[in-house]
Amino acid sequence: MDEHRYAVIGAGPSGLAAARALQKAGIEFDGFEASRGVGGLWDIENPRSTMYESAHLISSRTTTEFTEFPMDSDADYPSHRTLIAYFRQYADHFGLTDRFRFQTRVTAVERHADGAWALRAEGPDGPIERRYTGVILANGTLAEPNVPSFRGEFTGELLHTSAYKSATQLTGKRVLIIGAGNSGCDIGVDAVHHAASVDMSVRRGYYFVPRYLFGRPSDTLNQGKPLPARIKQFVDTRVLKAFTGDPVRFGFPKPDYRLYESHPIVNTLMLNHLGQGDLGIRADVDRFDGTTVHFRDGSSGEYDMVLLATGYTLDYPFVARSELNWSGYSPSLFLNIFPPSFNGLYVMGMIEASGIGWQGRYEQAELVARYLAALEHHPEAAAAFRRRVLEDPWPDLTGGYRYLGLERMSYYVNKDAYRRAVRVATQSLHTERHAAAPGHGSAQRTADRPKRTRRPAATPGTAS
CATH class of the missing domain: 3.50.50.60 (FAD/NAD(P)-binding domain)
Structure with missing residues (x-):
């Protein structure tokens, strides 16, 4: 490919966070959203939305909003109407709305032999096929209903x-x-x-x-x-x-x-x-x-x-499960973002945590953007990052809590432990970039470091 260009699937909070972080990093991308506009499930008129008229935030406004764009509301727990307006304002303010193709449903994401990704979608004007360096999956975690089976039949x-x-x-x-x-x-x-x-x-x-x-x-x-x-x-x-x-x-x-x-x-x-x-x-x-x-x-x-009221199941229907290192109820990813194969897929928003807010998801996006920038401009720093992921133990994201081994808890994290781990990973890319500059010899020192055996990867957040 002549240029590094990425696809962002989904224009909900996580997709907008990804788009904003890529924009700030100067990374080219195209956004795809199946609904009519931004906001994801918070748009009650989105056919895939699980919103209802009485819905409000269950975390408070100041712990949930994007730091660089405070919400124009005095409500501590705003309604979905306030929130969909907020996301539209956010996208318009930063020029993100025009970066998405709306009413365009992604149907397949497949890897080519050369490592690039083919994305296929259905839009208002017919089928679309594009080729991308990588794909950021931000299609949400609360859209595919978990419907248990019961004995007998209910006729109501x-x-x-x-x-x-x-x-x-x-x-x-x-x-x-x-x-x-x-x-x-x-x-x-x-x-x-x-x-x-x-x-x-x-x-x-x-x-x-x-x-x-x-x-x-x-x-x-x-x-x-x-x-x-x-x-x-x-x-x-x-x-x-x-x-x-x-x-x-x-x-x-x-x-x-x-x-x-x-x-x-x-x-x-x-x-x-x-x-x-x-x-x-x-x-x-x-x-x-x-x-x-x-x-x-x-x-x-x-x-x-x-x-x-039986919750939702993770669903990335357009990509093979093997590409996401699926394990048990959910993919097993470094920081719930990176497949260990580093195959060019990146998952945004596959975290549930009390109080992590959209800023926590934006910090995910900053890490992804920092890594993608390193791939293009400082490949030795990106390589060092990958080696650490493959060789070192993954950080404990539980914060010391023994989460229940339920499907909905399989990607649950402690907000403080998670945000700390993301900040450390983001800073490590910055450090590696400077350490690998001419005269520092970091690449050789990293290559000479003896390998350490990483513990078998468990699904983050499950009970131990």
Whole structure:
């Protein structure tokens, strides 16, 4: 290829972060987005969006926004309407909107023998095929519904929460929500005001974190001063009991894990409604029988609608799994970004973490941009970076937490440990570039370093 040019797939927060970092680094790229514009899932009119009318941020504005572009809002927890406007403003302000082809769905990304990548897509004007030095995958992690199978058949209305848009869908119905994640609890609160009745089926206990503590957004407390995992768990568990009480008294099972070992629920309105008797907690589902749902504790109930709040599964449908070093529930990537083969694919946004925000994703993008710039202008620094990834132990991204070995936790990281590791990796490229300059002899010293055996790569974030 005459020039190094990259493709960015997706114009949600991670895709915009990638585009901005490449722009700042002077790296040429083309963006592709299946929907009508920027914003990804935050655009409720995007056909692949999983947004619903009552959705708001569950992390606070100041811990979530891009640092170089503060949000024009005073709300601590803005709605999806504010957020889609924010992403459009961000893209327009930095001249990113025109860098994307909209309503253009990528159908295949395949590697040529010479290492370049062929990208095929379907756009408004027909098929597109382009050749790129590399491809940044930023198509999101919350678009492909995880739909479990159940014994029997439910003859009422069975929906995944990805198909839920408005509380009017619940009006007058007997509703069962299966799963109690943040979306499930949001919809449960909606249902209280619209449904004839609402129950929630759960299989494990949860920790509920209030949005405000001591008059401030709870995730703004203790910023920049992370406590060791066990101390934070000890302190915060007691703070939560003082502010929210024990969810077990409302019918939830007792959690069989410590706080922060699974994503907490940022919705204490659910507990308020449970205390008022507005909804009920049921055991895990055993089987369906017409409109009857049988639960594992031997009880049963009659329902018109079952909503599956069962989360999402990772999906990169246009590229072979082998190219992403897929292992278990998710790809096994260095810093959840780089395949160990360094084949020219880079994954943006494959991180879940309480409080990491879009700035954490932008720091990912800066690392990718720094590496791509090194490939072109300082190949010896890029080579040294790859050697470290292949030879050295990968950093621990858990922050000392023993995350549950669930599918949705397979790419979960601790925000402080992750951002620290990304900063170290970014700085290492800067250091290698200068150390490898004429007269420093770094390349020879690196080549002479004895190899160290790296531990077998585990899926980052799974329970140990």
